[in-house]
Amino acid sequence: MSGPPPAVAALRSAVRPGLRGSSLSVLVACSGGADSVALAAALAFEARDAGVRVGGVTVDHGLQPGSDRRAGETAELLGALGLDPVLVLPVDVAGAGGPEAAARTARYAALAGAAREHGARIALGHTLDDQAETVLLGLGRGSGPRSVAGMRADREDDGVQWWRPLLGVRRATTRQACADQGLTVWDDPWNTDPAYTRARLRAEALPLLEDVLGGGVAPALARTADLLREDLDALDGLAAAELARLAAEAGDGSLPARPLEPLPAALRRRVLRGWLLAAEVPDLQAVHLHAVEALVTGWRGQGRIDLPGGAGVLRTSGTLVLRPPDLRRADPGPAALEEPLP
Structure with a gap:
């Protein structure tokens, strides 16, 4: 008997170790886009053998016409995949930094609240391509080595565990996995709007770098982030030990x-x-x-x-x-x- 298509198998392999490595239940943050839908489908399938409860959550930012309808459709999709519970969280987007930053702040606050309420960790659908874009943004802004080190696969912040199991998976693979399983996805127009820096990196800068350098740029940037993160973690550990020693000396x-x-x-x-x-x-x-x-x-x-x-x-x-x-x-x-x- 043949197995699943290669893209579907890649997604399931990516989530399997992390899902089986913790008994904590999971809430998949799903926008309705290919990355998060593919992640939700892979987790729903693997949850059967892992014995871990997997639910889904979608955030309605209310920034685009029909956002409530799309959030409802995403919730229906998550329910059809067998996720339980499925949550729709409306948020008010306001604050400094522009709509993109304000939406992100509101979204993460809502997800953190859901995680605490349900005693779950949050699974996010960021891919290798997202990691490469994050590294380039950090380089361009000169905001220090920690920003160039990119996103962590596992991170705890204020008691909430954030899990990114797809950082080794390409965006094209998530889209193919959705197509192979007949899953309908929604393409957010913000992701291709040149008014946003990340969208221009995605559509213009990275393809140009791939052409000039002969390919392999996104994986190379992701590897650089991994190597730099190891060095930074070592320095942080040494600094924490030195601080503890000096603080004890002062008292x-x-x-x-x-x-x-x-x-x-x-x-x-x-x-x-x-x-x-x-x-x-x-x-x-x-x-x-x-x-x-x-x-x-x-x-x-x-x-x-x-x-x-x-x-x-x-x-x-x-x-x-x-x-x-x-x-x-x-x-x-x-x-x-x-x-x-x-």
Whole structure:
């Protein structure tokens, strides 16, 4: 007896290890597009043998005419695949960053809420092509190595587990898998609208790179992300251990400055970033981190470094001290902060 078509088999093979590796139930985030529909079908099939409950969720952003109807049709498709429960989540899209960013924020908040309510992890249909686009976006924006490292297959954020089992699968394979199984998909016009940067990367930049470099660009970008992520994870682990050691040495929430100075810059900044994030400093940017680092590597009697949210860092007696917003007026001046200048 012959097996399933190659594209269908590839999707099922991609989800099988992760599905069987956890007993936690799954909610598939499905937009109705080929990637998420193919993912939902593969999970529905594999769930029978894995003994894991798989449901589906579709988010209605309300940004396009008939979005509620399409969300209902997607829910019907998920139900026909055998997923249970099937949820339709309407959201209000508002906020800074443009409609694309606002829609993403609203969508992920709704998915996180569903995950907590149902005790499930969220499966997302991002493919190898999405990973390549993410790497290019990170490179173009110069937003640091972590953005170039792309998306993780498994990530936990604020108690919610996000699972991307298709990061090794091409977008063409998901579309073929849907065709092979007779599954109707919806092509979001936003995905081809040149007003959006990612759409232009998809339609113009990546095909041009493939032509100029002779093919294989998307897999190469995805491999680069994987390799870089390994290096960054190693650095993050070293920084976490160093922060724990220094914090234990201080014992009062401050951070000794002198032991930080001889550290490699990449490690030192990670220690400082971890210290500030642990203190719940919001919206920490590179400019703030470099200013705090200057208290270690470029100490010249500077005063307080102001941070987002109203907190501030100062150096006193060889130690970095974080002052909460309500203590701003109590900060001493530069002359009281440190040992004599060299």
